[in-house]
Amino acid sequence: MSLCCWLILVAFIPMTLGTNPGVKVKLTEKGLEYGRQLGMALIQKKLKTIKVPDISGEESVSPIGKVTYSLSNMQIEDVGLPKSALDLVSKTGVRLSIGNAYISLRGNWRVRYLHIIKDSGSFDLNVNGLTISTSIAIKSDETGRPAVSTANCAATVGSVSIKFHGGASWLYNLFKNFIDKALQNALQKQICSLVPDAVSDLNPTLKTLNVVAQVDQYAEIEYSMVSSPTVSNSSIDLSLKGEFYNIGKHEEPPFSPAAFSLPPQINNMLYIGMSTFTANSAAFVYNRAGALSLYITDDMIPQSSPIRLNTRTFGTFIPQIAKRFPGLMMKLLVKTVKTPFITFNPNNTTVQATGTVTAYAIQPNTTLSPLFVLNLETSVSAQVFISGMRLAGAVTLNKMDLTLGTSYVGEFKVTSLNNILQMVLKVVVIPKLNVQLAKGYPLPTIGKMKLVDTQLQVLKDYMMIGTDVQFSG
Known part of the structure; x- marks a missing residue:
């Protein structure tokens, strides 16, 4: 590797002039x-x-x-x-x-x-x-x-x-x-x-640059230049696309990146700014791919929990369920109905998600009988961190609001299900989501590149990674 390793950061390739970047990179003296x-x-x-x-x-x-x-x-x-x-x-x-x-x-x-x-x-x-x-x-x-x-x-x-x-x-x-x-x-x-x-x-x-880097079976992220590098006497500043796409289908989201600027920095070799556009383009891609949905069955609930996914438990709160579907196991489908929205504020990352929870009774012949559909509004806080050469995260539930969408078993008070649904979100949905988030998504790399002494700050409308770099081999 050589001094020119750094020049990778000055040429992240195909240019689409006139577009705000989703990612900015600053190479310091x-x-x-x-x-x-x-x-x-x-x-x-x-x-x-x-x-x-x-x-x-x-x-x-x-x-x-x-x-x-x-x-x-x-x-x-x-x-x-x-x-x-x-x-x-x-x-x-x-x-x-x-x-x-x-x-x-x-x-x-x-x-x-x-x-x-x-x-x-x-x-x-x-x-x-x-x-x-x-x-x-x-x-x-x-x-x-x-x-x-x-x-x-x-x-x-x-x-x-x-x-x-x-x-x-x-x-x-x-x-x-x-x-x-x-x-x-x-x-x-x-x-x-x-x-x-x-x-x-x-x-x-x-040529080893991951201009288009695969994240998983659903998504890839593109790191291409949207304008020429800006060279000053103290740094080289790059504007990169930083956008997620569905694999094999590059569809633009119904929103565009807003302008943002990295503040002057001198302590680290490299600074990478990731805007909310990048994060929201990921949410758009996963929602379009149908990846933000999960079937929940009783075997996913901890054995120690007194709450089970069956008509007996739910019949305690909605008696007509126990009467019409006695002794049956249940299945829940939790899914988003529109793209989640992510915001960055100083030291705070929040995700707002709108979805539905559909409850089914599982008949002896495995046929699913719909019971009700709940509208679900949730807010989660995210912790973002660097894992190797990937940006990863974990979320925790802030709040949840339920309203009744459709009932197939008559009227009932939705508030009676708050505790059950909160438990399902906390012990099943969020842990499953965190497993995926912990895998992270790749940062731009070349060769055998390693980040050293990395720090991450969440600021207004973007997060900033400050890091030194080592090359080996």
Whole structure:
């Protein structure tokens, strides 16, 4: 992994201009510094692969006349990059600069002069004061994933110091100057061909981006750009779609994301803002998929509970049930009738859900006889947390209101069922829901990415994740 790992965050791909994002990402200077540290190892490794071509030529050297020379079999021994910087250029992009670098190499030399005299040996070469400067461009490839490349590159070799071994020492000084110049030119060309290669080597890793990430059998979430990155002197800010869809069917919900902004932050490398639009698009998808429904039978009620799902228990509150359907087990169907609505307020996440509870008596031949339909209004509070590379949650019941929708057994007081329905929600429905919520949904990732020292805040209309990041492998 390298500094360019961070550039994934600058190119989350296909752009749909003019749409507010559901998710915002802020990459800080601290994050770029971590990327720079990782990147230097990659650049250093790449520079060690420099293949300096054999150099040969002919020069007139006083007083012996023409000297034919060649330098061959040049191999890099060491590369040092003691000083480097990765800078944000407002409204432009990212600039990488390396200074005071050095390269050491070894090779063989051979000369011929006066047409018949030959000499040869080996040499050590030290290149000092090497500077490299390049601008990094980010674009979308043909698959809709990010690709990085160098927009320009400049390399300057400060000085070249060569030490010859073997042969006549008086001869070295005669052709040392023009060999120094030839080596200097050759190295400058090689360096500025390898730096783009080092940046491009990241592209296979960028192709691992989960631009569309599957959540479960019902849903996937899309992380694509809705506008170009905003580059300031202190951060790179990204606007991502952050929208849930049914798998295989991308249907837009009847609501749109509202604008929101992440506040300035400097403590962590990365900040991710998730708006209520993202959460509500999930609710829309699961409701459309019919996933927000649950059949409840007596075996799902704890054995210790005195309340059972049978006509005897319900007959205590609604006598006509016991009279018309004596000694039968019952089944409840709890389902939403419209998309739940999620709100974010400081330190508070609330879900409002409207649904129905339909009660059935189970006949001996397994036929279901409807008893009544209740309208159900519930409010739950959610706790949201990070689990690995996923955003997960758990809910608790705040309140519940019941009204009678349809009765097939005559009139009765709905309030008499409050305790039963509250128990069913608390011990069956909500635990089942929390099992699913604990699985979470994936955050945008590349490669072997790990979140470190993560904090989550719920704010007005969005939640914000502040985190450091580590890459391995």
